[in-house]
Amino acid sequence: MAYPFIKIEKKWQKYWDENKTFQTPENPDPSKPKFYVLDMYPYPSGSGLHVGHPEGYTATDIIARYKRLKGFNVLHPMGWDAFGLPAEQYAIETGTHPKVTTEKNINRFREQLKSIGFSYDWDREVDTTDPDYYKWTQWIFIQLYKKGLAYLADVPVNWCPVLGTVLANEEVIDGKSERGGHPVYRRPMRQWMLKITAYADRLLEDLEGLDWPESTKEMQRNWIGKSKGAEVDFHIENIDETIRVFTTRPDTLFGATYMVLAPEHPLVPVITNTDNKESVNAYIKQTQSKSDLERTELAKTKSGAFTGAFAINPVNKKAIPIWIADYVLMSYGTGAIMAVPGQDERDWEFAETYNLPIIRTVEVPSNFEGKAYTGDGPAINSGFLNGLHVKEAKAKMISFLEENKFGEGKTNFKLRDWLFSRQRYWGEPFPILHDKNGNSTTVDENELPVTLPEMEDFKPQPVADDDTNPKPPLSRAPESWKYVEKDGVIYTREFNTMPQWAGSCWYYLRYIDPKNSNQLVDGQKEKYWMSVDLYVGGAEHSVLHLLYARFWHKVLFDLGIVSTKEPFQQLVHQGMILGETEYTLYKNASGEPISAESCNGLSQEELDKKGIVGTQINEDDITKSGDYFILKDNTKIRVDARSFKMSKSRGNVINPDDIITNYGADSLRLYEMFMGPLEAMKPWSMTGVEGVNRFLNRIWRLLIKEESGAVLEKVNDDEVSKNQLRELHKAIKKVTEDIEAMRFNTAISAMMIFINEAYKWNTIPKKLIQDFVILLNPFAPHLSEELWTKLNFDRTVAEQKWPTFNEAYLQVDEVEWVVQINGKIREKILTSKNISKEEIEKKVLQFGRIPALLEGKNICKIIVVPGKLVNIVAN
RNA sequence: GCCAGAGUGGUGGAAUUGGUAGACGCGCUGGAUUCAAAAUCCAGUGGGAGCAAUCCCGUGUGGGUUCGAGUCCCACCUCUGGUACCA
Numbered sequence: 009m010a011y012p013f014i015k016i017e018k019k020w021q022k023y024w025d026e027n028k029t030f031q032t033p034e035n036p037d038p039s040k041p042k043f044y045v046l047d048m049y050p051y052p053s054g055s056g057l058h059v060g061h062p063e064g065y066t067a068t069d070i071i072a073r074y075k076r077l078k079g080f081n082v083l084h085p086m087g088w089d090a091f092g093l094p095a096e097q098y099a100i101e102t103g104t105h106p107k108v109t110t111e112k113n114i115n116r117f118r119e120q121l122k123s124i125g126f127s128y129d130w131d132r133e134v135d136t137t138d139p140d141y142y143k144w145t146q147w148i149f150i151q152l153y154k155k156g157l158a159y160l161a162d163v164p165v166n167w168c169p170v171l172g173t174v175l176a177n178e179e180v181i182d183g184k185s186e187r188g189g190h191p192v193y194r195r196p197m198r199q200w201m202l203k204i205t206a207y208a209d210r211l212l213e214d215l216e217g218l219d220w221p222e223s224t225k226e227m228q229r230n231w232i233g234k235s236k237g238a239e240v241d242f243h244i245e246n247i248d249e250t251i252r253v254f255t256t257r258p259d260t261l262f263g264a265t266y267m268v269l270a271p272e273h274p275l276v277p278v279i280t281n282t283d284n285k286e287s288v289n290a291y292i293k294q295t296q297s298k299s300d301l302e303r304t305e306l307a308k309t310k311s312g313a314f315t316g317a318f319a320i321n322p323v324n325k326k327a328i329p330i331w332i333a334d335y336v337l338m339s340y341g342t343g344a345i346m347a348v349p350g351q352d353e354r355d356w357e358f359a360e361t362y363n364l365p366i367i368r369t370v371e372v373p374s375n376f377e378g379k380a381y382t383g384d385g386p387a388i389n390s391g392f393l394n395g396l397h398v399k400e401a402k403a404k405m406i407s408f409l410e411e412n413k414f415g416e417g418k419t420n421f422k423l424r425d426w427l428f429s430r431q432r433y434w435g436e437p438f439p440i441l442h443d444k445n446g447n448s449t450t451v452d453e454n455e456l457p458v459t460l461p462e463m464e465d466f467k468p469q470p471v472a473d474d475d476t477n478p479k480p481p482l483s484r485a486p487e488s489w490k491y492v493e494k495d496g497v498i499y500t501r502e503f504n505t506m507p508q509w510a511g512s513c514w515y516y517l518r519y520i521d522p523k524n525s526n527q528l529v530d531g532q533k534e535k536y537w538m539s540v541d542l543y544v545g546g547a548e549h550s551v552l553h554l555l556y557a558r559f560w561h562k563v564l565f566d567l568g569i570v571s572t573k574e575p576f577q578q579l580v581h582q583g584m585i586l587g588e589t590e591y592t593l594y595k596n597a598s599g600e601p602i603s604a605e606s607c608n609g610l611s612q613e614e615l616d617k618k619g620i621v622g623t624q625i626n627e628d629d630i631t632k633s634g635d636y637f638i639l640k641d642n643t644k645i646r647v648d649a650r651s652f653k654m655s656k657s658r659g660n661v662i663n664p665d666d667i668i669t670n671y672g673a674d675s676l677r678l679y680e681m682f683m684g685p686l687e688a689m690k691p692w693s694m695t696g697v698e699g700v701n702r703f704l705n706r707i708w709r710l711l712i713k714e715e716s717g718a719v720l721e722k723v724n725d726d727e728v729s730k731n732q733l734r735e736l737h738k739a740i741k742k743v744t745e746d747i748e749a750m751r752f753n754t755a756i757s758a759m760m761i762f763i764n765e766a767y768k769w770n771t772i773p774k775k776l777i778q779d780f781v782i783l784l785n786p787f788a789p790h791l792s793e794e795l796w797t798k799l800n801f802d803r804t805v806a807e808q809k810w811p812t813f814n815e816a817y818l819q820v821d822e823v824e825w826v827v828q829i830n831g832k833i834r835e836k837i838l839t840s841k842n843i844s845k846e847e848i849e850k851k852v853l854q855f856g857r858i859p860a861l862l863e864g865k866n867i868c869k870i871i872v873v874p875g876k877l878v879n880i881v882a883n
Numbered sequence: 884g885c886c887a888g889a890g891u892g893g894u895g896g897a898a899u900u901g902g903u904a905g906a907c908g909c910g911c912u913g914g915a916u917u918c919a920a921a922a923u924c925c926a927g928u929g930g931g932a933g934c935a936a937u938c939c940c941g942u943g944u945g946g947g948u949u950c951g952a953g954u955c956c957c958a959c960c961u962c963u964g965g966u967a968c969c970a
Contacts (some may be wrong), residue, residue, distance in 0.1 A: 010922095146931055182967085223887045227965060230886070235969075255970060268970090284969065310968085340969045347970085354968055422969050547964075584964095589894085627910090632893060635943090682908070686897055689963070699908045702923095707925085709950090745899095754897065757907035764907090767924090827904045831951045833903060857937095877902050881950045 009703070012717075013672030017790040021122055028680060029806050030072075030127040034534070036081035043080040046516055046535050046576075048553070049134075049546025051096055051508075052113035057120040058654065059692065064544040064582035066677045067752060068684050069126045071542060073786035074747050076127075079812040083537055084127060085165070085519035087134035088114050092131075092508040093171065099466050106434045110137055120665065122675045125789050132522045136511030137434075141518065143457035145510050145526045147441040148560065150450045153440070157203040158428070160448065164339070165427055167195045167221035172288045172468025172478065173431040174199060176507065177424050178231075178552045191699070194296075197477060199550055200429040200504065204559045208232055208421045219578040220464075221687075221728035226552045233422025238406050240346065240415035242267060242319035244279055244325050250320060251275060253724055254341030254420055258409065259401035262322045262390040263369035264346035265359065267330045268312065270338035271295045279330060282315035288313045288481040295334040310335055310358040322414040323389065323405075333358060341420055349380060353879075356380035360792055370398065387548050389551050415714040426556065428507060433466035433481040435505030441492055442500045449499070450486065451492075454669065456500070461489035465494065480504050483597075488873045508705060512553055513560040516540055516575060520611055528569060547581040554579070580750065583689040585680075586651040587660030591630055593647050604646040651691035662692050674788035675701040681752035681787065704791055706763055707784070711777065712797060720772075728773045730766070733817045735765045736776055743783045751789070759784060774799060779811040794851040827852050828879040834861055845872050852878045 024030060036042065043066045050061060072084035090110045091358075096610070099106040114135065121128070134141055152158040167173040170190035174197060206212075212232045215225045237256035244251065251267065269276055273294045280288045291313035312333030319330050335354055336345050349359035350368035356379045359366050371385045387393040392408070393401045409415040437458045438449040451458055466481045482503040494500045511798070514528070520537045521529045554576070561575040586607050594607050597619030607620060615622070629645050630637045639645040654661045668675045678700040684690045700791060711723050728736075739762040746755035759848040762780060766772060777800055785792040785805045796805045820841065823849065827835040836854045849870050852858060865882040 083890090092967055221887095223965080225885060230966070233969060237970080251917095253970080257970080335968050335970095338970070345970045352970070354970075420969080550965080627893090637893095682895090688889090688896090690895070693909070695909050696895065699895095703908080705923095754907080757897075823901090828903090828951075831902095831949095836903080859904095869950060870904090873902055879902080879950055 011705055011712070011791070013194060013674065013704075013790070014669075017123075017125065017668075017673050020667065020790045020793050021125060023793075024125075024127070025122070025130075028131070030076075030084070030129055031131055031805075032081065032083050032085075032129045038536075040081045040378070042077055042083070042537060043072075043075040043542075044540045045542045046084075046519075046544070047086065048538045048543070048549065049512070049515060050090050050117060051089045051092055051094070052110065052112055052117045054098060055656075056113075056116055057664050058544075059585050059664050059667075060582075060654075060677060061666055061682045062124055063585060063625055063686070064123070064546070064580075065121070065126055066680050067580075067582065067750065068542065068544050069334060069677075070681070070747060070752060070786040071750070072127055073789065073806070076806070077782065077808060079809065083132075083519065084129060084629045085132040085134075085522075086126070086128040086130070086517055087116070087132075087519065088136065089508065089512050089515075090114060090135055090137040091435050091506075091511055093432070093434075096432060096466065097133075099434070106466070107137070109457060119420045123668055124664070124676060127752045127789070132519050134515055134518045134522055136436075136515065137456045140525070141148050142511065143438045144518065145436050145506065145514070146451075146456050146458060147504070147528060148514060148564070148584065149436075149455060149510075149694070150439055150456075152202060152563060153450055155563065155566075157563060159201055159203065160194055160198060161201050162198050163201065163427070164194050165197045165199055166192045167197070168192045171432075174427060174429065176427045176509075176553070178426075179507075187452060199427055200502075202426040202428045202559075204556075205421060205423055205428045207559050207562050208234070208423050210562055211423075211555065213564075213696065214558075214573055218574060218576070220576075221547075221581060223820040224547065224554070224579065224581070227550045228555055231459065231555065235422075236417075236419050238402075238409060239320075239342065239418045240322065242322065242346070242793070244330070245320060247279055247317065249275060249278060251344050252342045253346045253414070253647050254418060255346055255348075257348065257402070258399075258405040258415075259387060259390070259393060259396075260348040260351045260369045260718045261321065261346065261405060262393070263348045263350045263367045264321055264328060265349060265365040265367055266328050266347045267319045268336045268345050268347050268358070269315075269330065269332045270336045270343040271332050271334055272338040273332070273343045276315065276332055277315035278313050284314055284316040288315055291332060304827050309621045310354070310361050312358065312362065314362075315475065322409075322412070329364070330814035331358075331362070339424065340422065351380055351382055353380045353382070360590060369393075426559075427503075428510075431468055431478050431480040432505055433460070433463065433468075435507065436510055437482065437503035437505055440502040441494065442502065443497060443502075448502075452494075469512045482559040483831075489750070509553060513557045514564070516543075517564075517570065526835055531569075534569075535571050538570060538576075539574060542578045542580065544580045544582060546584075550581075574875075576790040581687060583685070583687050584653065585662075585683070586659065586689060586691040587654045587662070588693060589649060589651045590660070590793060591625050591627060591647050591649050591693050593625045593639070593645070594620050596620055601642065602790060604636075604643065604648040607648075644879065654692075671697055671701040672704070672790070674791050678704065678756060678787055681755045684753055686750055686752065703756075703760055703763065704788060706767070707791065707795070710763060710766055711772065719800075722770060723772045723777065724773060725775075726771045726773045728776045730817075732776050733821075734770065735762055736779055737813045737817040739783060740779065740811050741818065744810070744813065747786065758788060759787075773802075781805060782808050782811055784834055823875045825852070825875070826877045827855065827858060828877065829858070829861055830881060831879060841875065845874070848872060848878060852880070 015111065046191055047068050048067050051110060072082050075082050095106040095109050098109055136142060149158060166180045167174055168185045171185060175185055175192060178191050183192055184190060185192055212229060212234055215228060215634045235256050238256060238258040239254050240261065241250045241251050241252050262599045309335060312331045317330045319329040321328055339391050347358065348354040349355040351370055367389055369387055369390045371388050372381045375738040384398045388403045393404060396404060405576060406417045437460055439456060439458050440448050440453060442448050463485055465484060468481060469479050474820055480503040490501055492501060517529045521533045524530055557575055561570060564570045565573055594602050594604055596602050607615060629640055631640050633643065637647045637649050639647060650656055652660060675697060682700050683696065713720055738756050742758035743755045781792050781795050782805055792805050795868050822838050822839045825837050825839065826833055827837055835858055837852060837855050839851065849872065862882055867882045869879060869881040870878065
């Protein structure tokens with residue numbers, strides 16, 4: 009019989025709610041240390057919570073409850089990232105206002121989170137779509153604007169026709185939108201930009217001090233993409249123009265045999281001669297018509313066109329041909345390069361395609377077989393640089409360029425300014441007014457927020473062609489909203505809205521002071537709570553959210569609003585939870601089973617074409633042979649064993665509500681933590697859930713009479729035995745250390761070991777079990793509170809102190825040594841723990857089979873690892 | 884291609900600084916209980932040889948360092964995530 013988890017969990021959730029058990033006081037006791045533990049707040053989607061959410065949330069909840077018991081003031085809040093495309097798409101499809109859907113979804117999410125028993129301070133909830141919240145998002149934008157960090161610009165943007173909006177570079181992956189995977193095209197548009205590039209160096213440098221996963225820091229470094237080199241001016245033969253190029257390899261200037269401009273480079277029409285005009289224009293047209301997707305897909309072979317013009321290499325005055333090619337991007341560097349095929353793989357490929365000369369300027373190693381050589385070596389064919397290695401040659405060339413005014417040393421970043429406007433309805437309106445001459449100004453700060461107008465039709469409008477600018481939904485807002493009179497001048501409001509990232513750039517600050525109507529956050533409170541001590545969330549935000557939030561935080565730091573350089577001191581990503589492992593048997597068109605290796609590497613399309621169907625089969629029908637699974641009754645047939653990402657279409661989605669109903673919230677929490685390391689990707693297993701549920705039942709039955717619910721007689725006031733004390737303190741030590749290191753799986757295993765031991769005891773002293781119930785509390789808070797009450801202990805677990813372990817209790821009188829001969833275990837021997845090195849050596853040589861095994865051998869050496877192992881080296 | 888991380892039983896995963904590989908859970912096998920089943924409890928469970936004591940093999944592969952390697956070094960293979968002409 010299962011313990012009555014439904015009743016227990018409801019009871020305690022209600023208790024916590026009514027007593028505001030986990031409320032963080034407005035003015036916390038300053039004598040206590042603080043701990044700010046933050047979850048990445050969810051987007052409240054219509055499908056509710058999935059099992060991925062409670063993974064990170066349980067981890068932080070364990071930490072929060074543990075830290076409270078440890079005597080910390082804990083800030084552990086939750087809120088909603090509620091602006092964004094899905095609510096709006098849904099609204100468009102159903103005609104329901106996004107506000108309505110959002111509210112409904114938020115209520116559902118809140119209810120679900122409460123049903124898992126998370127210890128959030130619900131009085132600090134934030135909602136990015138709440139005007140009281142986005143008032144401050146708008147306020148921050150005004151500060152950015154005032155600092156010159158927000159500007160309007162005509163720039164080539166990522167236009168996604170399906171979504172009817174532009175996207176930031178970070179939101180485009182392989183030429184497709186990050187959300188939904190729709191194609192993205194380049195087109196020029198006048199848009200709001202945020203000058204994140206002004207903070208590039210600081211965003212890069214300050215990564216150093218952060219306790220973040222190395223991979224995430226590396227991703228941000230790559231995204232910022234700092235590279236040092238030089239800019240060099242090339243005069244154009246017979247035309248009074250110069251073209252500036254950026255290169256990271258100024259040392260290879262002698263090997264520049266041609267030059268390439270991006271097709272969009274402004275000097276292309278100027279320098280192209282009449283003979284080549286037609287082919288150049290044709291090439292430009294060809295590149296323009298491609299989407300980003302096609303452009304990357306077709307990037308296998310290099311293409312380009314000759315302009316007919318020549319540039320003069322400043323270092324040797326040689327004339328080199330100028331080409332245009334789409335492998336040079338207008339958006340990076342100067343949009344022009346000097347091509348050095350000898351030392352650059354792309355240039356080599358292009359030179360091969362168009363038969364352009366190749367000069368090596370770095371001596372290749374004797375065993376080198378490739379084409380372009382990008383490694384180090386002495387310079388050759390390079391005049392005054394000959395013999396110098398790359399580093400010295402670079403430095404010498406840069407001073408040569410600077411002395412002769414041919415160019416200068418220069419650092420470039422891959423990071424682009426952040427495209428900040430979206431042509432959608434469901435986002436923060438910009439606090440910006442435009443006059444009829446095209447000048448813009450900000451709304452007065454005391455008139456914030458600029459609320460979203462009520463509208464019937466909030467669909468984005470498709471645009472006919474690239475020359476028409478899309479009309480954002482707000483352009484159809486009521487006149488009373490659209491036009492504003494200020495000092496006798498009629499202004500038009502900005503019709504674009506902010507991207508979804510805006511609200512999440514600073515929400516962690518609002519939790520500190522969520523109701524403040526005068527300031528974004530009170531300075532004193534900010535100083536107390538910041539920075540976030542632990543931030544847990546998905547790795548998918550490694551670049552987007554985490555980079556944007558760091559940027560805003562630095563701007564707020566410069567404004568003196570926040571006191572720390574960085575918002576999130578420690579960051580942990582929870583791993584993805586996959587569906588249950590599936591065993592797939594493939595069958596060919598005639599329905600006969602075929603071996604899995606013949607389908608490996610084939611796409612779903614190719615499988616469909618061949619009529620191959622994968623069917624799921626039962627684990628009982630297969631067996632393992634070597635590295636593969638095979639059919640039991642046809643051992644020639646290999647079967648695929650894999651777990652997949654949960655998805656509606658695959659039908660392998662696990663709903664946390666079902667787990668709570670069938671096994672309880674404590675089981676859900678415990679299972680999510682017991683599955684494996686928090687950061688790892690791991691498959692779901694229903695039998696695993698049953699396993700931890702069994703464990704909770706075992707705890708219950710250890711102490712409680714099943715029929716009556718009363719405490720068992722063997723739970724009494726007896727003295728705690730030495731053995732019991734040791735087992736308890738082993739558990740305290742392990743659980744404490746593992747929580748600190750966020751190794752929750754092994755912490756749970758330590759509690760299981762304790763309970764397994766406890767089942768062997770005839771009596772269970774209350775004193776002993778009391779500490780165990782506290783250990784259990786962060787993991788299974790409902791069960792632990794209920795047991796606490798049943799055992800008639802004082803107040804609630806949440807008000808107790810975390811037990812400390814005493815090393816003295818862990819001591820044992822006897823130790824077991826492993827006796828090895830030449831590294832192989834031959835005997836085990838028990839001795840008192842205080843035996844000396846000499847004594848154990850002597851003892852071991854006469855013990856058990858050891859003398860016999862050493863017969864006829866010379867002992868060279870005896871290695872003793874105190875209290876553990878003796879290794880006799882003999883030949 | 885490049886960058887980062889990971890490969891351990893049938894399975895999810897444990898193994899402080901190199902020192903008993905496989906903790907704990909799942910599954911499986913046997914037993915107890917039951918009219919029977921479920922649930923529960925007890926025992927066993929890496930592979931191979933042997934009646935047994937015991938021995939041999941075993942942490943992706945191949946080398947190396949060491950008294951001793953899952954752990955350190957070199958080369959390679961596979962998988963996962965990120966990225967893609969960034970000059």
